Amino acid sequence: MTDYHLGEVEMRFAELIWANEPLGSGELVKLCAEALGWKKSTTYTVLKKLCEKGFFKNEGGTVSSLISEKEMRSRDSCEFVENSFGGSLPAFLAAFASGRKLSEEEVADIRRLIDGYGKEAAE
Numbered sequence: 001m002t003d004y005h006l007g008e009v010e011m012r013f014a015e016l017i018w019a020n021e022p023l024g025s026g027e028l029v030k031l032c033a034e035a036l037g038w039k040k041s042t043t044y045t046v047l048k049k050l051c052e053k054g055f056f057k058n059e060g061g062t063v064s065s066l067i068s069e070k071e072m073r074s075r076d077s078c079e080f081v082e083n084s085f086g087g088s089l090p091a092f093l094a095a096f097a098s099g100r101k102l103s104e105e106e107v108a109d110i111r112r113l114i115d116g117y118g119k120e121a122a123e
Helices: 008-020 025-036 040-052 069-085 089-098 104-122
Strands: 056-059 062-065
Touching: 008 025, 008 040, 008 062, 008 069, 025 040, 025 062, 040 056, 069 089
Parallel strands: none
Antiparallel strands: 056 062
16 A cells, blocks of 8 residues: 555545445445435545555455554554654653643553553563
């Protein structure tokens, strides 16, 4: 897959596929008409473009993903931290936390994540 960022509308399209895959291309056309107000030709044009970029495949009229939603969100998050904070996760967390009060549960979740990654790095 090339280094390609999905725009807002493409992401909404991708979310439809992820939520319903595998699905027939005709079903995708109906979903896009309902959710996005697209015509059949628009759906097939965007699908073809994202298949060529390596996000999805359309084999025998069945559409499925080549990259999961989790992988895509992870990639986008890493790119955001890299571009906005020079790749520094601590700088991102400091900026994120400075604008709001974290709950005790959120702090505990962050600690568990950090502890888990610390153990993985030590192994």
